[in-house]
Amino acid sequence: MSEKSAPVAYGGQAVIEGVMFGGRHVNVTAVRRKSGEITFLEVPREEKGWVRSLRKIPLLRGLVSLIDSSVKGSKHLNYSFDAYADDEMTPEEREELKAKNKKGEAKLGLGAIIGVTAAAILSFIVGKVVFTLVPVFVEQFLFKGAFEHQIYHNLTEGGIKLILLLLYLYLISLTPIVKRLFQYHGAEHKVISAFEAGEELTPENVQKYTRLHYRCGSSFIMLTVIIGVLIYSLFTWDSLAERVVQRLLLLPVVMGVSFEFLKFTNALRDVPVLRYLGYPGLWLQLLTTKEPTDEQVEVSIASFNRMRELDAVYAKQGAPASVPDAILDPLEG
Template identity: 55%
Template sequence: MSQTPIYGGQAILEGVMFGGKEHTVSAIRRNDQSIEYYYAKKTVKPWMNKLKKVPFIRGNIAIIEAAGIGSKHLQFSSERYDVAPGEEQEGQELSKLEMIFGVAIVGILSFLFGKFVFTLVPVFLAELFSPWISGKYPQIFLETGIKLILLLTYLYLISLTPIIRRVFQYHGAEHKVINCYEQGLELTVENVQKQSRLHYRCGSSFILFTVIIGMFIYLLFPVEPLWFRVLIRILLIPVVLGVSYEVLQFTNSLRDVPVLRFMGYPGLWLQLLTTKEPDDQMVEVSIASFKKLHEIEKNPEIALRLHHD
């Protein structure tokens, strides 16, 4: 059985972040075409490490950790991608302090707020149709349908904006590099571009799983009265996230099993919206980020020469 380490990633503005067990690195393309790096070490409390080993709980911990770390890298890219080296704003040092103390928290809160909105808005919209579509099962199916429509519409609309389209291209570059690495191929632009832009372990797949898994979990509870329905949706958020995370890991483990790999297909189909084919320069940046992470894993002192928290 392969012992290849598992790496995760995230597309950012004009770049890609990759993370391993202890380290995270971003590479971005500056507007003078140079590549700049940002480093952040994963610092997890011992009690969190213990929880990350507990099924159905570990998913919530991993998501919160990813939201916090990802926000730091996104902040870095947003401040520097469109500014030539040497022309950074004078207030940048303050921004770095804010990044150290505040961006991770803001990222986590933004994720939680988005999850609350995405969970509750379909409840109220489905309730509006209750005079015509009533009963527990019809209401839950309608709620799920509305949630899917909102998700797909949102992703489609933001993909039409130039800046998000480029982020989605970098998302595709991230997946291509991971796929190339997991196949044991040399990380060259040519090899990476031959890979699929889709990946079973993607966060986009996870989002879709939360919709599907949520529907089945909601079937266990009544939908009336409305206040109880709202309350139970809020209380079940960590349950839905935890179960969805386990399902995502399970489908990833089956991707090489011919008969069962189809279980991950819905998530891959959603990635047709959240990833786009990258150009060679984007792939270059993604490769640079991944290679820099490997360098740091072999020699952590390299991180001292990068922008880091």
């Protein structure tokens, strides 16, 4: 089977000075160090049977996938942050940190893993709740008695949510580190698009492709705003407290439906007219992605190729408990 017809729908995530790609059997992050070297974090994918079962249930699979990707993504983001911090350290600071890490090795283990996982899940939930409720309070404060029908309040709430989202993304994109993060996000999309087109992955070939992609998480965020307005309009409320509780209870439903609609629009992206269903998400990516440099594309290609290489090995031999030759600690790499 040719690469172009391969059924695997690869996805990824931009990290600090690098890119993570997820395969069937392994997740790989490649990071460009200050020295110019590219280092890797390679983590075999381990998934419980009950999680795989939940991933097959429509609506519920979206929420499971989002939480799972948030937990796993935090590990790779932390790796890139540690590598970035290490590059900014003096030799003396690096040796001091190594000594502290060695003294604390006995304390690391299951507790640390549970702590990181819990923190990732908590930050995911808190972020979604805040993004859901802040527009409710703002709309209630500014337009409490402005409209007779609640559907107009829902539309206004959605508009406020969209404005806050766009303003937030624009402001953080002005910071140098986030701008580079968005460039790596663009590099990730370009590599996936080039691969799906059957191109040889070279910086020159990859740069020809768009930095926008239908399966991006940015598209999901936009869909939650639109789908949220539609779902909220099916219900009524009599007080602010009831409205808040309603939004919290419906949040998993909004996320589940948005996930399914994202899959639907991606499946139709090559169908004339219907492909436009995914355009709102692509428009948002104009903010969350930037045009990458050739050097950034090289990092994205390195991550993708290493992921594909390990995936092929594990497909034949089975994924090991640990990945040989992986640099798991940037301080030791």
